[in-house]
Amino acid sequence: xxxxxxxxxxxGLTLSHLSHSYEMPSGARSVLDxxxxxxxxxxxIALIGPSGCGKSTLLRLVAGLETPDTGTLxxxxxxxxxPDPSRIIMFQDPTLYPWRTVHSNISLGLDIRGEKNPEAVAxxxxxxxxxxxxxxxxxxxxxxxxxxxxxxxxLINSPRMLLLDEPLGKLDSLTRLAMQTKLYRLWKSQGFTxxxxxxxxxxxxxxxxxxxxxxxxPARILADxxxxxxEPRHREDPRLQSLRAHILEQLETGISPLxxx
Amino acid sequence: MSNSQTIxxxxxxxxxxxxxxxxxxxxxxxxxWLAGPVWLLAALVTWKLPDRDDFPDTGQFAxxxxxxxxxxxxLTAIGRLRERAPWALVLGLGLGAWEVMQAKFLxxxxxxxxxxxxxxxxxxxxxxxxxxxxxxSLLLLVIGYxxxxxxxxxxxxxxxxxxxxxxWVRPIMRLIGPLPPVALLPLTFVxxxxxxxxxxxxxxxxxxxxxxxxxxxxxxxxxxxxxDVARTMGAGDRFLVLRVALPAATPQIFVGLFxxxxxxxxxxxxxxxxxVKSGLGFYMQWAQGWAAYPNMYAxxxxxxxxxxxxxxxxxxxxxxxxxxQKNGLKW
Ligand SMILES: Nc1ncnc2c1ncn2[C@@H]1O[C@H](COP(=O)(O)OP(=O)(O)OP(=O)(O)O)[C@@H](O)[C@H]1O
Ligand SMILES: [Mg+2]
Numbered sequence: 001x002x003x004x005x006x007x008x009x010x011x012g013l014t015l016s017h018l019s020h021s022y023e024m025p026s027g028a029r030s031v032l033d034x035x036x037x038x039x040x041x042x043x044x045i046a047l048i049g050p051s052g053c054g055k056s057t058l059l060r061l062v063a064g065l066e067t068p069d070t071g072t073l074x075x076x077x078x079x080x081x082x083p084d085p086s087r088i089i090m091f092q093d094p095t096l097y098p099w100r101t102v103h104s105n106i107s108l109g110l111d112i113r114g115e116k117n118p119e120a121v122a123x124x125x126x127x128x129x130x131x132x133x134x135x136x137x138x139x140x141x142x143x144x145x146x147x148x149x150x151x152x153x154x155l156i157n158s159p160r161m162l163l164l165d166e167p168l169g170k171l172d173s174l175t176r177l178a179m180q181t182k183l184y185r186l187w188k189s190q191g192f193t194x195x196x197x198x199x200x201x202x203x204x205x206x207x208x209x210x211x212x213x214x215x216x217x218p219a220r221i222l223a224d225x226x227x228x229x230x231e232p233r234h235r236e237d238p239r240l241q242s243l244r245a246h247i248l249e250q251l252e253t254g255i256s257p258l259x260x261x
Numbered sequence: 262m263s264n265s266q267t268i269x270x271x272x273x274x275x276x277x278x279x280x281x282x283x284x285x286x287x288x289x290x291x292x293x294w295l296a297g298p299v300w301l302l303a304a305l306v307t308w309k310l311p312d313r314d315d316f317p318d319t320g321q322f323a324x325x326x327x328x329x330x331x332x333x334x335x336l337t338a339i340g341r342l343r344e345r346a347p348w349a350l351v352l353g354l355g356l357g358a359w360e361v362m363q364a365k366f367l368x369x370x371x372x373x374x375x376x377x378x379x380x381x382x383x384x385x386x387x388x389x390x391x392x393x394x395x396x397x398s399l400l401l402l403v404i405g406y407x408x409x410x411x412x413x414x415x416x417x418x419x420x421x422x423x424x425x426x427x428x429w430v431r432p433i434m435r436l437i438g439p440l441p442p443v444a445l446l447p448l449t450f451v452x453x454x455x456x457x458x459x460x461x462x463x464x465x466x467x468x469x470x471x472x473x474x475x476x477x478x479x480x481x482x483x484x485x486x487x488x489d490v491a492r493t494m495g496a497g498d499r500f501l502v503l504r505v506a507l508p509a510a511t512p513q514i515f516v517g518l519f520x521x522x523x524x525x526x527x528x529x530x531x532x533x534x535x536x537v538k539s540g541l542g543f544y545m546q547w548a549q550g551w552a553a554y555p556n557m558y559a560x561x562x563x564x565x566x567x568x569x570x571x572x573x574x575x576x577x578x579x580x581x582x583x584x585x586q587k588n589g590l591k592w
Contacts, residue, residue: 063493085495095486099508099585109494111504137585157494 007191011075011086011161013039013062018071020057021218031057032068033218041076044187044194046204049214050251055197056092058219059163062195063089075161085109088159092166092197094146096138102149103134109157117156124152127182143170148179155186162187164196168203180207201247205240206233213250222250289346293337296349300330303357306365313367318385322378326356375555383559390544395563398529398540401457402571405464406525410518413469417476417514418502421483434473442467442524443531450536460532467528468521472514479513480506512586515579522575526568541567 020032031054039045047055060066061073064083073080075087088109096105104111107121125134128148138146147170154162167183168176184207187194198204204211205227213223225247229239304326312319333349336342342349356377362368364376384391419426420434442463453459487505496505507514533542541564548556 060489065489065492083493083495085493087493089489089493091486091490093486095484095490097487097490097505097508099511101585108491112491112494112496112500139585139587153490 007189008158008160010041010191010193012041012077013037013161013193013195014072014074014077015039015062016072016074018058018061018068018073019218020054020061020066020068030218032061033220035071035219035221037212037221037224039193039195042191042193043210044208045196046208046211047195047197047214048199048201048204048211048247048251049219050216051199053214053217054219055214056165059089059165059195059197062161063087063163065089085113085157086160087163088154088157088161089163090150090154090165090167092169094138094143094150096141096146096149096153098138100138101134102130102136102138102141105138105149106152106156108153120156124156127155127186128152128179144172144175147171148175151179151183158190159192161193161195164194166197166199169199176203183207201244201251202235202240204247205243206235211247213247223247292350293342293346296342296346296353297330297332297334297337299350299353299357300326300333303353303360304330306357307360310361310365312364314364316364316376316378317382318378319364321385322360322381325381326353329353372552372554375558379555380558380562383555387556387559391559391563394539394541394544394560395567398533398542398564399567401460401532401537401540402464402525402529405461405528406468406522408461409465409468409525410472410521412465413472413517413521414476414507414514416469416473417478417517418480418506418510420473420477421480421510422502422506434470438470438474442470442528446531446535456532456536456538460529460537463532464525464528467524468518471520471524472517475513475517475520476510479510482513483509511582515575515583518575518579522572530564 015035015037018032018035019030021028021030023029035058047058049055057066061068062080064080064087067081075084080087096102097108100108103121103125106124107117110117110121125131128151130145130148130152133141133145138149141149147167151167154164164183168179171179180203187207194208196204196208201211209227211223211225211227212221213225214220215222225243227243229237233240304323307319307326308323330353333342333353337346360377363374364378416430416434420430445463445466446459449459449463450456453462483506487509488501491501491505529540530542533540534546537543541560545557545560545564548554548560
């Protein structure tokens with residue numbers, strides 16, 4: 001429930017020695033290589049890495065949509081064996097159902113669980129600024145609007161952990177700034193744990209409490225950076241700028257010892 | 262106000278032409294006012310010119326033309342004829358010409374070519390049997406088609422979702438699917454106790470196969486991400502099938518439903534001509550046997566009206582179910 005802003009108990013996450021590969025005609029394609037990560041309840045983690053390195057795959061594993069070849073995933077100490085509404089993933093593509101209006105796309109999670117909560121749906125629509133489009137069909141939306149619908153559709157489930165795969169990737173820079181703020185406030189008020197894949201280093205440093213940098217495929221963790229200076233953060237902050245340069249350099253070289261800023 | 266009506270006249274006729282005070286010649290208006298008089302003229306000719314032979318119902322036919330003519334005039338006056346005017350006009354001309362050619366001058370060989378009043382006479386005297394045949398055909402068609410379509414959709418979804426069902430059902434589908442259902446006609450008439458039931462089974466088969474194949478292809482083509490979205494929110498198999506796979510496959514399912522409807526029309530006529538002792542196909546067969554050509558034409562007209570009505574209903578249903586799509590063929 002988006003409006004009630006009742007904080008949910010956030011979910012902690014323990015990934016140990018995760019490895020994963022996809023079967024290809026040419027043999028197995030290794031995507032994750034011995035990834036270990038501890039996420040405290042309520043953390044906001046940004047995942048950064050070159051395109052195709054395996055970030056979306058990692059989110060799919062955490063969502064329970066796929067099982068790793070080796071390694072364990074624990075959510076609050078319990079093994080992850082399948083999808084669960086407490087861990088909601090927002091995919092890289094909006095994947096709205098074209099046969100549902102914006103309104104009923106957003107209420108999908110409620111429909112699945114047989115819940116009724118018109119106020120929550122209305123609030124979610126308001127949150128992403130699509131009041132005028134609640135009766136529209138997905139094909140009538142722009143790419144950025146569709147992505148905002150997908151965000152609202154995820155939030156309606158009051159997840160204890162939100163897995164965001166480039167949630168703001170298709171937004172224009174102005175809407176993007178506004179949505180960053182909204183996302184940040186939402187995380188503050190709801191208290192869910194957030195794992196966000198992004199290509200935008202600046203965005204990661206503005207929002208996240210920790211930034212994980214991955215190597216090219218198969219993804220290994222190159223750096224685990226705690227961004228621990230207090231909010232509000234500004235993009236002009238010299239600390240942010242120097243960290244940004246540092247991360248970009250790591251992404252470019254692709255090899256680096258674990259570093260903590 | 263009626264002379265301010267033009268073809269695209271909106272629902273709110275304004276007095277604009279009266280206020281501006283100039284009445285230009287609008288061909289559209291002219292055509293509309295011509296349609297009614299053409300029918301009245303046809304009525305006059307039918308009534309006044311002597312028939313070449315002793316045809317039935319000349320008076321009734323003239324009256325019918327007259328009544329339609331008056332209706333068209335009324336429609337023009339209230340501005341509802343619009344783009345239908347040219348068709349109304351040409352139909353009136355055609356009926357008039359037919360009447361003059363055949364009833365008044367007998368230019369074409371009988372009995373293959375009847376007069377309009379012959380045809381009208383069939384409807385006036387034999388409407389009971391025609392209506393009864395229509396009802397029987399409709400019943401046979403609807404029962405067979407609906408049950409075939411429902412079974413087809415269930416089979417298609419099962420084929421699209423389950424390995425086991427695919428393993429067992431696919432070979433059977435491949436064996437009997439491409440066989441024209443007509444080929445099974447003799448067999449079904451032997452197997453089933455009544456020809457009626459046999460006809461229904463054939464109709465269901467004719468409709469069911471295309472529906473099953475297209476539903477199957479639609480369900481297999483569903484984007485896997487659609488399932489993932491629902492699964493992360495806790496959806497079970499029931500939701501995935503009924504609320505994700507089915508709606509996503511609906512466009513394909515309708516293609517199958519249209520193909521199935523066409524196939525059942527064909528199957529209906531064949532079944533009624535070759536075994537089922539009722540219905541429009543049977544009526545036509547009978548009429549042809551007795552050289553009652555007007556009856557045959559009448560049955561043909563009724564059948565074509567039935568088919569087009571059912572087709573229209575299916576299009577309406579599709580437009581309703583697929584209103585989320587950008588565009589579709591207009592019937
Ligand atoms: N279902 C699949 N079958 C086979 N290979 C796959 C599959 N999904 C992903 N891959 C491969 O796994 C690798 C990692 O994919 P993934 O989508 O996780 O990358 P990503 O880090 O999210 O990239 P991007 O930033 O471009 O979204 C890619 O090389 C991709 O080709
Ligand atoms: Mg990705």
